[in-house]
Amino acid sequence: MTAGGPADRTGAPVEALELDVHLDRLLAAGDRHAGAVPADATIDPALLGAATRLHSDLIRFHPSFRFEERVAARLAALADRMHLPAAAGAVGDPVPGPLALATPAYPELDAIASGAYDPSAPEGQPVPRTVLIGGAMASAAISIAGVAYVAWRATRPPRAPMARAARAVRSDRRGTGSAAAWRRASRVVRPS
Amino acid sequence: MPRRGCNGMARAVLRNASGEPTIARLDRDRPAVEAARRDPARFEALYRKYLAQVYSYALYELGDHHAAEDATERTFLRALAALPRFEERAGADDPADASTFRVWLFRIARNAIANERRTARRRPSTSLEASLEAGLAVVDPHDVEGEAVRRDDAAAAIRAVQRLPADRRRAVVLRLVDELSTAEIAGILGRSEGAVRVLLHRALRSVARDLSRESDSNERRGVTS
Numbered sequence: 001m002t003a004g005g006p007a008d009r010t011g012a013p014v015e016a017l018e019l020d021v022h023l024d025r026l027l028a029a030g031d032r033h034a035g036a037v038p039a040d041a042t043i044d045p046a047l048l049g050a051a052t053r054l055h056s057d058l059i060r061f062h063p064s065f066r067f068e069e070r071v072a073a074r075l076a077a078l079a080d081r082m083h084l085p086a087a088a089g090a091v092g093d094p095v096p097g098p099l100a101l102a103t104p105a106y107p108e109l110d111a112i113a114s115g116a117y118d119p120s121a122p123e124g125q126p127v128p129r130t131v132l133i134g135g136a137m138a139s140a141a142i143s144i145a146g147v148a149y150v151a152w153r154a155t156r157p158p159r160a161p162m163a164r165a166a167r168a169v170r171s172d173r174r175g176t177g178s179a180a181a182w183r184r185a186s187r188v189v190r191p192s
Numbered sequence: 193m194p195r196r197g198c199n200g201m202a203r204a205v206l207r208n209a210s211g212e213p214t215i216a217r218l219d220r221d222r223p224a225v226e227a228a229r230r231d232p233a234r235f236e237a238l239y240r241k242y243l244a245q246v247y248s249y250a251l252y253e254l255g256d257h258h259a260a261e262d263a264t265e266r267t268f269l270r271a272l273a274a275l276p277r278f279e280e281r282a283g284a285d286d287p288a289d290a291s292t293f294r295v296w297l298f299r300i301a302r303n304a305i306a307n308e309r310r311t312a313r314r315r316p317s318t319s320l321e322a323s324l325e326a327g328l329a330v331v332d333p334h335d336v337e338g339e340a341v342r343r344d345d346a347a348a349a350i351r352a353v354q355r356l357p358a359d360r361r362r363a364v365v366l367r368l369v370d371e372l373s374t375a376e377i378a379g380i381l382g383r384s385e386g387a388v389r390v391l392l393h394r395a396l397r398s399v400a401r402d403l404s405r406e407s408d409s410n411e412r413r414g415v416t417s
Contacts, residue, residue, distance in 0.1 A: 008284040012318065016386075016390050016392065016393035018392055019389070019396065020374055020389045023367060023392070027368075027371050029333060040279075044355065046397075046400040046401075047393070047400055050396045050400035050403060051396055051401075052252075052401045053345075053349055053399075054349055054352075054353065054364065054368050054396070055368050057342075057345050057346040057349035057366075058346075058350065058368055059346065060244055060245070060248045060347055060363070060370070061244065061248045061251050061262075062247065062248075063244075063246060063247045063257075063261060067261050067265075068240075068243060071239070071243075071264070071269075072240075072352065074265070075236060075239055075268060075269065075272055076236070078232070078269060078273065079231075079235060079349065080233075082273070082328075083231060083232045083233070087409070100310065101271055106266065106269050107233075108270070109269060109273040112270055112274045113273045113276070114200075117301055118274070118277070119300045120299040120300045121234060121299075122382055123303060124307055136245065144199050169305055191335055
């Protein structure tokens with residue numbers, strides 16, 4: 001029977017189902033280099049050969065010991081942040097600190113811990129860009145500081161004599177204008 | 193109240209929709225997961241248990257061990273941060289070896305690998321075959337001839353798997369390298385069990401064709417030389 005044959009109740013062709021049962025047996029045999037596992041005669045021998053070959057030749061890799069320990073240390077730092085012991089006499093649950101501080105390379109951890117981002121959800125859910133948000137906040141802070149500086153600078157009397165003279169002339173004109181405006185306003189507001 | 197079945201699998205008596213008692217198999221990682229929820233430092237046991245599986249999955253997917261390390265690290269850090277929100281969803285229909293924590297962890301790995309693939313395009317990578325060379329070089333230094341044959345066979349198998357379309361390759365690696373059940377792979381890839389069986393069937397058919405073509409050309413080369 002081939003892949004185009006009658007379908008089982010889950011929609012898979014019969015040979016695919018039989019092959020799956022054979023793979024279960026192959027994996028249950030444990031040893032990757034064990035002898036042939038008894039197979040159903042109805043399955044194509046080429047398929048069985050490919051399954052046996054891949055099972056023995058596709059090895060499982062292990063990362064370096066150094067990498068393993070480095071990640072273990074990072075996980076321990078993160079675990080510390082997640083489970084800060086309550087101070088003596090404190091009331092209520094311990095409050096975890098910012099998780100990203102434990103592993104600065106992964107700023108999304110706080111979003112995960114708060115439930116704003118589910119890392120196991122199917123693709124399409126965007127990873128929160130807390131770094132970008134932080135950058136935007138930083139640039140906004142710089143802008144606010146800039147505006148504050150300009151406002152402060154404008155209220156300071158300039159040190160140069162020429163600038164002082166120009167400022168005096170301008171304030172004099174402004175004062176005249178202001179007095180006229182005040183008089184107009186007074187006329188409207190004041191009851192007759 | 194959870195109790196142990198004859199195969200060591202935790203079970204619980206639950207009520208179905210009509211109120212009848214049913215036996216549900218529970219996640220075999222449940223004790224370790226609960227311990228890690230109580231004390232996040234105990235997550236280390238789960239990390240050590242699944243490190244090689246997650247790393248291998250990432251390595252076969254990304255083909256570069258630096259990228260695989262990044263994806264593996266990201267997977268476990270995300271899993272620990274999200275552990276308080278992990279929900280066990282083992283059902284009565286799940287197979288005896290089902291581990292919903294493992295499915296959840298591999299879903300996180302799948303997303304971390306996808307992120308890594310997007311960023312890794314911009315940097316040079318070493319080939320998976322080079323990683324294999326490095327990995328196999330220390331297997332058995334006394335059996336050099338056998339080692340060379342094994343290495344050639346493994347390289348041919350890896351080439352055949354690397355030539356598969358992404359979804360078929362993923363199914364083969366999860367089934368034959370990480371030794372997950374079809375139900376677990378279906379949960380990870382977001383497909384039905386039937387669809388996963390078809391993916392595996394087609395993948396093995398392609399690999400069989402590829403390997404026979406390769407051995408034919410090797411034989412021809414042997415005859416002519």
